[in-house]
Amino acid sequence: MSNKTYKIIGLILVICAAIWLLFSIRSILMPFVISAVLAYLLSPLLGILETKGLKRIISVLILYSVFLIVFLGSAVLLLPQIFREVSVLSSNIPEYTRNIKGSIYSLQLNIENKYPIIKQKGIIDDSLKNAESFLNEKTAQIPQYLAEAFSMLSLFVLIPFITFFFLLEGRTGIDFVFQKIPSRYTETILSLICEIDEVLGNFFRGQFIESSCVGVLSMIGLLILGVDYAVIIGIIAGLANMIPYLGPFAGTVPALIVGFIKFQNISIMIKIIAMFSIVQFIDNNIIQPIILSHGVNLHPVTVIFSIMAGAQVAGVIGMFLAVPVVCIIKATFLIIVRRKDLI
């Protein structure tokens, strides 16, 4: 085997070992991944301050001060509403369960009166028993889910701390790696860094702005329709929207459930679906063209496949990171194909 073949095998082994290591420690990666994404999102703002000649530490401190004010302002405005909605939701769950049971019972009576054979076979009774045991099991877990969500609040302390160091030392780290690259690969590696930066920048910044807009629009739409928990559902819709294609559907489901429980009719569900469709229309035709988030240039089937694979490997965080990872693989592959002198 030639020297070149050994280098290729060595490189593949190192990449595989790195992937295996990351996979093994994936449970503790979340705050680091979120911090890296945040640092990445904030780096252009930092760049603006730095191109004015400010020191990096001063730029980071200014940025943090601005974000602290914005965050505290949002918290003052939104947190009381969120806590109110969560406490109302938890106290209303028994009533909602009774309402649903009542609606289903009246529906059962209607159907069984019209079609007595269904009553004779006990089809609805069996289905209801199964559904009831499933719902009991899931509703019993709601406090546990909420407790888990609140334990994530500790991340609010950890993430800004890690992000601070990523912002402060990120460029130094990249420069250090850049200095160590053998000169004959400099242009290739630099082209790889720049192309990945371009694609990831488009994706993360685009998704962040887009999801914020979708979250706010959904919140306003739900408030207009009079659906309860508009703030929480708006935030869920915004967060879910960060997952391409599948996200918008995931955001609609909680609104449909809450809307149906409150209004007990189909027309509200149609209104909610229409409202989310309008939000998606605005997103696709106004927001996306403005923020150029189409930059990832992947086929829809590739995107859906990668999201499902991401979910299988690392759950929700895997779904969110699947598309950028595929973009990195694609950019690397294209550079290797174009530049045969990479290795």
Place this chain on the structure above:
Amino acid sequence: MAIKPTLKNLFFDKEFEEKVKFLQNIPIFEGLNKGALGKITGIIYSKKYAADEIIFEEGKVGKALFIVSSGEVAIHKATGENDSKILAKLGPGSFFGEMALLEELPRSATAKTTQETTLFLIYKVKFDWFMERDPRVGLKVIFNLAKVLSARLRETSEFFAKTL
């Protein structure tokens, strides 16, 4: 009062100031104000090379423009299988590989350091991205680049005219 320089040292990056001053004297950034040059620094990478290190080779696809910050670079052109001729020696403030900002084509010569050298690199993708976001400054750089290329073309034509 000494408070102003102290505050300046506290808040402003000295290295950045020096970089901007250096870029002001590069022909492709001629006529750009401090703010525009500050933006340009955001797309510049810096790399140190040892003496006698090859920066790029003739025939390999070029993707970046190089500016000599310190040290010296020799531009070689292959004249035979193992022979090459030095076309130029470039010192601080000189730049080379500028065609790469316009199109990705094979390099027409080899660049090699003659001593320990620090270079500034501007990569095509980054420059294209910069042009999209700040076309006013980007256009000025392209205009300066066209002037440099035109001057080099004129020099080459005059050289060939003399050899005929």
